[in-house]
Amino acid sequence: MSTPLATAEPRQRTLRRRGSATRRDHLVGYAMIAPQVLGAVAFVLVPLIAVAWYSLHEWNVLANTFVFAGADNYDRMLSDPALRDSLMASLVFSIGLVVLNVSLALLLAVLLNQKLPGTTTFRTFFFSPVVVSLVAWTIVWSFLLQDDGGINGFLASLGVEGPNWLRNEGTAMLAVIVVQVFKNVGLNMILFLAALQSVPEEIQEAARIDGAGAWRRFRSIVLPLISPTILLVSILTIVGSLEVFAQIAVLTGGGPGNSTTVLVYFLYQQAFRFNDFGYASAISVLLFVIVLALTLIQWQTRKRWVFDEV
Amino acid sequence: MIPLTRRCGLAAGLAAVTAVGLTACGSGDQEVAGEPEAPAEPVSLTMTVWTADEGQLAMFQSIADAYVAENPDLVAEVSFEAIPFEDYTTSLTTRLAGGNAPDLAWILESYAPEFVQSGALVDVGPTLQAADGYDYDDLLDSSLSLWQQDDGLFAYPFSNSPFAMFVNTDQIEAAGQPSPADLVAADEWTYEAAREIAAATAEESGKQGLVVRDFEYQVWENLSTIWEGWGAAPWSEDGTQCTFTDPEMVEAMTWIHDATFVDGALPGPGTTADFFAGDAAMTITQISRASSLDESFGWDVVPLPAGPEGRQNVIGQAGIGVFAQAENPDVAADFLAWFTNPENAEQLAANFPPPRESLLTSEVLGAANPLLSEEQLQAVVVEGIQDAVTKPAHPSFARLQEAVRIELDSLWSADADVEQVLGDVCTAIDPVLAD
Numbered sequence: 001m002s003t004p005l006a007t008a009e010p011r012q013r014t015l016r017r018r019g020s021a022t023r024r025d026h027l028v029g030y031a032m033i034a035p036q037v038l039g040a041v042a043f044v045l046v047p048l049i050a051v052a053w054y055s056l057h058e059w060n061v062l063a064n065t066f067v068f069a070g071a072d073n074y075d076r077m078l079s080d081p082a083l084r085d086s087l088m089a090s091l092v093f094s095i096g097l098v099v100l101n102v103s104l105a106l107l108l109a110v111l112l113n114q115k116l117p118g119t120t121t122f123r124t125f126f127f128s129p130v131v132v133s134l135v136a137w138t139i140v141w142s143f144l145l146q147d148d149g150g151i152n153g154f155l156a157s158l159g160v161e162g163p164n165w166l167r168n169e170g171t172a173m174l175a176v177i178v179v180q181v182f183k184n185v186g187l188n189m190i191l192f193l194a195a196l197q198s199v200p201e202e203i204q205e206a207a208r209i210d211g212a213g214a215w216r217r218f219r220s221i222v223l224p225l226i227s228p229t230i231l232l233v234s235i236l237t238i239v240g241s242l243e244v245f246a247q248i249a250v251l252t253g254g255g256p257g258n259s260t261t262v263l264v265y266f267l268y269q270q271a272f273r274f275n276d277f278g279y280a281s282a283i284s285v286l287l288f289v290i291v292l293a294l295t296l297i298q299w300q301t302r303k304r305w306v307f308d309e310v
Numbered sequence: 311m312i313p314l315t316r317r318c319g320l321a322a323g324l325a326a327v328t329a330v331g332l333t334a335c336g337s338g339d340q341e342v343a344g345e346p347e348a349p350a351e352p353v354s355l356t357m358t359v360w361t362a363d364e365g366q367l368a369m370f371q372s373i374a375d376a377y378v379a380e381n382p383d384l385v386a387e388v389s390f391e392a393i394p395f396e397d398y399t400t401s402l403t404t405r406l407a408g409g410n411a412p413d414l415a416w417i418l419e420s421y422a423p424e425f426v427q428s429g430a431l432v433d434v435g436p437t438l439q440a441a442d443g444y445d446y447d448d449l450l451d452s453s454l455s456l457w458q459q460d461d462g463l464f465a466y467p468f469s470n471s472p473f474a475m476f477v478n479t480d481q482i483e484a485a486g487q488p489s490p491a492d493l494v495a496a497d498e499w500t501y502e503a504a505r506e507i508a509a510a511t512a513e514e515s516g517k518q519g520l521v522v523r524d525f526e527y528q529v530w531e532n533l534s535t536i537w538e539g540w541g542a543a544p545w546s547e548d549g550t551q552c553t554f555t556d557p558e559m560v561e562a563m564t565w566i567h568d569a570t571f572v573d574g575a576l577p578g579p580g581t582t583a584d585f586f587a588g589d590a591a592m593t594i595t596q597i598s599r600a601s602s603l604d605e606s607f608g609w610d611v612v613p614l615p616a617g618p619e620g621r622q623n624v625i626g627q628a629g630i631g632v633f634a635q636a637e638n639p640d641v642a643a644d645f646l647a648w649f650t651n652p653e654n655a656e657q658l659a660a661n662f663p664p665p666r667e668s669l670l671t672s673e674v675l676g677a678a679n680p681l682l683s684e685e686q687l688q689a690v691v692v693e694g695i696q697d698a699v700t701k702p703a704h705p706s707f708a709r710l711q712e713a714v715r716i717e718l719d720s721l722w723s724a725d726a727d728v729e730q731v732l733g734d735v736c737t738a739i740d741p742v743l744a745d
Contacts, residue, residue, distance in 0.1 A: 061407040063428040064635060147580035167527070167579040167722065253528055256719040272400045273708045277407060 048288070054281035062275045073282035083283070085258050086266035089173070093262050094241040096177040101237050102230070105185050109192030110218075123193070127186035134183065138250040141179045142166070145251070169259045172252050176260055180247055184240070188233045195229035196222065235298050239291055263287055340462065341634045342433040343643030345440075352386035353638045355645055357414040357630070358402060360395040363601075366661055367392065370649075373657065377648045384641050399708075406430065411635040413642035417465055419627040420531060422456045423549075423705040426464040431631040434643045435463035441647035445668075448652070453665035456700055457629050465629030466650050469662035471596040472694030473535045473624045475504070475615065479608040481591045482507060485514035490592075490612045494689070501539055501565065501615045504592065508575035511591035518583035519575040523595035527579040530718050531702045531711065535594050535624045537562035539617020544702050544714070550743055552736035554714075555729070562617070563721065564728045571724040579722045596626050597691055598661060600681050611686050613694060623698035628662070663691055670695060706742050713738045 058069040077083055108126055112119045129137060144150040145165040152162035165175040199222050207217045223230075245264045248254060254261035254269070261269075267287065271280030361367065367390055374388035391412065393401045399421055405411060417425050425431055435458075439446045457465040477490050487507040493499040508519030525532040534544070540562035543553050553559060569575040577583050577590070585593035586602040594614065603609055614621060630649070632642040648654065655664040659674055669675075672688040679687060704710055717735040720726060 060428070061403050062424060062430050064406075064430065146582065147578060149580075164578075164580045167719075255528075255716065256722075258716050269712060272404060273712065275403050275708070 051281045051284050051288075054278060055285050057278045057281075059277040059281075060275055061277060069278060073279045076279060077282055077286065082258065082261075083266065086261050086263050089259060089261055090242060090263040092173055093177060093244065093260075094238060096173070097180055097241040097244075098234065098237050100177060100181045101185055101188060102233055104181060105188030105233065106192050106230075108185065108189045109196055112189070113193060113196045123190075126189055129183050130186045132183075134246050135250060137183055138179060138247050141175075142251050145175050145179075166252055167256055169256050172256055172260050176244075176247055176251055179251065180241075180244060184237075188237065191229055191233055192226065195226035199225045231298065231302050235295060238294055238298075242287065242291055242294075263290075340429045340431075340433060340459075340464075341639070342435075342462070343437045343632060344640050345437075346384055346638075346640040346644045348383045349638070349641070352382060352384060353641055354386050355388045355413040355638065355642055356391055357388065357416075358391045358393055358398075358405075358412045359416050360393055360398045361661075362392045362394075363661075369657060369660070373649055373654050374645070377645055380648075381644075385645065388645060406633075406635060409635070411633040413636040413638060414630055414632050414646060416468075417629045417631050419456060419629070419700050420703050420707045420711070422465070422627070422629060422703050424707055425631060426457060426459050427705050430633060430635065431464040432634045432639045432643060433462035433464060434466065434632055434646055435461070437640075437643040438463065438466065438647050438650070441644075441651065444647060444651055445666075448666045448668050450665050450667055450670075450695075452698070453627070453695075456627060456703060465631035466646060467627045467629045467665045468650060468655075468658060469598070469628040470625050470665055470695055470698075471598045471627075471663055472691055472698060473594055473614060473626065474597050474690045474694065475592055475594055475612050476585060476599070476603075477592045477610050477612065478585065478588065478590070479610050481511050481515050481517070481588075481607070483608075485511040485591075487511055489610075491610050494612050499612065499615050501536065501617050504615045505565075505569045505573060505575045508569075508591055509573040512574055515591065517588075518577040518581065518590035519592065520569075521577060521583050521585055521590045521593040523585065523593050523599070526582075527719075527722055528715060530714055532594075533566060534701050535614060536566060536617070538622035538624050538699060539615065539619060540565075541617075541619035541622070544710075545704065545739075545743060549704050552739050552743055554732045554735045554739075558619070560729055560732055563732060567721060567726060567728055570722075597663070597682075597694070600679065601661075603681060611682065611690055613690055623694045623696065625695060625698040625700055627700050663695060706745065709742050710739055713742060 055073055056068065056070060058065070058067045058072065112123050112126075146152075147164040147167070151165065155162035163171050165171045203221055203225075204217055207221055212220070242262075243264055244262055245268065248260055248262055248265045249268075252260040254265050263283065264287070267280050267283045270276045270283060357370075359367075359370070370390050371388075374390075378385050378387060398416075399418060402412075402415055438444055453467045453470050454463060457463055457467055475490065479489065482489065485507075487510050488503075490499060490504070490507065493503055504520060512519035522532050522535065531544075537543075537559060540558045542556065542559035542562045544559075545551060545553055566576065570578055583589040585595075586599070588607050597611070600611065614624065630646055632639050632646060636642060650658070650664075652666065652668070655666050656669055656674060658664060659669050660679070663670065663675065670692050672684040672692055675687045675691055676682070676684045682690075714735055717731060717738050720734070721728060721731040
């Protein structure tokens with residue numbers, strides 16, 4: 001009789017010890033994640049709630065008035081033609097940027113994945129704009145793109161009369177997109193390069209023995225295997241494209257007309273130029289919903305086109 | 311619409327941990343600065359400015375230090391915070407949004423009605439009038455009017471800088487063109503003459519002709535220096551009617567358009583040219599820019615040319631206001647009275663033509679501006695401030711600025727239909743003016 005008791009006691013002690021150890025582990029775990037959670041609450045969650053709250057008010061900082069306005073700001077959004085123009089400008093910018101950036105990044109990655117002399121130099125060359133200050137990069141481009149700037153000077157030497165890139169409605173958006181593509185294409189290129197280098201050589205070898213050509217191997221083996229990276233790059237580029245601000249502020253100031261007044265720039269004008277923080281907050285909520293919806297759609301549809309999730 | 315007072319607490323609580331805090335809620339009632347009471351501890355005052363010129367900041371600081379020495383019970387220190395001009399008003403309103411208003415701030419004339427009418431500033435009139443030796447009656451009514459409302463004065467217009475024409479005499483002479491100073495003397499200094507000189511000089515030098523400084527096809531209000539010669543204005547005096555389609559404005563804008571795209575007298579959009587770096591024959595800018603001149607080329611400064619309606623002097627003003635939101639508006643107003651008293655206004659006159667009649671003499675201004683001759687100062691500054699109009703201003707100026715800029719962009723091409731574009735401008739701004 002005593003034996004089971006004798007064995008039960010240490011077991012209970014072990015369990016108790018294990019229980020307290022587990023609690024301690026939990027506490028340590030919570031302590032570990034606490035800075036991250038507190039940071040996310042303070043700098044993400046609370047501002048999100050605050051912006052939603054502000055969006056229900058008419059808030060003029062100059063007059064120092066903060067008046068509950070219900071859904072007035074949202075009603076105004078529905079009937080604001082300037083907001084519609086701005087959404088259209090954002091759409092054009094995002095589509096242009098994603099298509100150009102992702103395809104150019106993939107092309108560069110494929111080219112620089114060859115075992116040829118000088119590829120490291122080219123990789124560095126294409127990646128270097130990523131680490132340059134965004135504003136400095138954009139200011140340099142603003143000089144190059146002005147009417148009597150470097151690009152038109154170069155075109156003139158070829159006998160071509162270049163347009164006034166940033167002042168012409170037909171070319172201003174294109175110029176802003178190209179400046180942004182050159183700035184960030186290196187980052188996407190590196191992501192694609194890493195993905196390309198993880199494609200097993202033996203699968204390609206087997207396909208080559210089976211008689212598959214280079215294009216067939218790329219389409220049927222490489223593309224499916226790097227599809228998770230294409231998903232990642234697409235999400236990052238689309239979300240990034242909706243946040244573009246400095247390039248617009250430096251290059252075009254939203255013009256000519258309002259052809260490059262993208263959503264974030266429009267939001268900035270409402271808040272910081274027109275002192276209409278309530279309406280600007282409502283636009284922020286709209287921007288948040290758009291980014292969230294795009295990310296969810298891409299995430300939900302990934303199974304149809306992503307071959308394998310990492 | 312419910313004025314939100316109880317809810318403010320929650321909003322402020324939420325905002326306390328966000329980047330944009332909300333610490334003050336209330337209505338736009340206007341307050342009057344009173345006699346400063348000695349605080350428990352001397353306070354610190356901050357004034358935001360848009361100059362980063364070390365000499366100017368040092369002068370402000372010496373005036374402020376003398377005030378601190380005189381009033382040790384009231385003030386411990388006064389600091390001047392420089393914000394770049396391009397982002398000045400935006401940065402200022404962002405500070406207000408964050409509940410972090412400076413005690414005093416420079417305010418640009420275009421935004422004067424918005425600040426004056428909003429209730430953001432306190433009425434400093436009684437404090438200035440009551441200050442010992444202030445000589446309030448010496449202040450020019452024409453300078454004060456933009457900053458007044460209902461008998462109150464909501465900022466002191468410390469700078470009244472006339473627009474003038476700077477000319478590069480070397481370039482004009484090389485092109486064999488008549489000297490603008492001679493044309494002024496012969497009473498033939500008109501915009502037509504300036505346009506001919508600019509076009510001919512630009513062709514000869516391969517550089518630019520006449521640059522309206524800081525316009526850059528964005529800051530269209532700077533064109534008012536030209537269109538005032540036609541008697542044109544962007545909106546009616548009461549700010550309710552668009553006047554871009556009035557014949558004077560159509561004529562003036564057609565002149566600007568043709569001078570740019572037909573004669574090449576003005577640089578086209580997207581071309582940068584700095585007169586002070588020798589890139590252009592002439593520039594219209596404020597006299598305070600004279601400090602950028604050096605000996606690298608021969609130059610002169612003459613009054614603005616006459617348009618079909620004669621010569622109209624234009625000034626750019628800047629005011630100093632005291633924020634109601636700040637902690638010590640009474641002390642700040644008292645400091646403003648010190649900062650702008652006759653003695654200190656004479657010091658400030660070195661860079662900022664004061665609104666004081668007694669100081670607007672070529673002798674006083676000449677003592678502080680060794681670069682300019684007494685004749686130049688008399689013609690451009692002293693006479694330039696008389697009967698001058700200020701650049702366009704409106705209570706909804708920021709919205710109007712953007713709306714007009716958007717529509718005017720179509721004007722800046724060779725084949726633009728000026729009348730139609732100006733009609734579009736009115737269509738765009740009518741709702742804002744009617745608001």
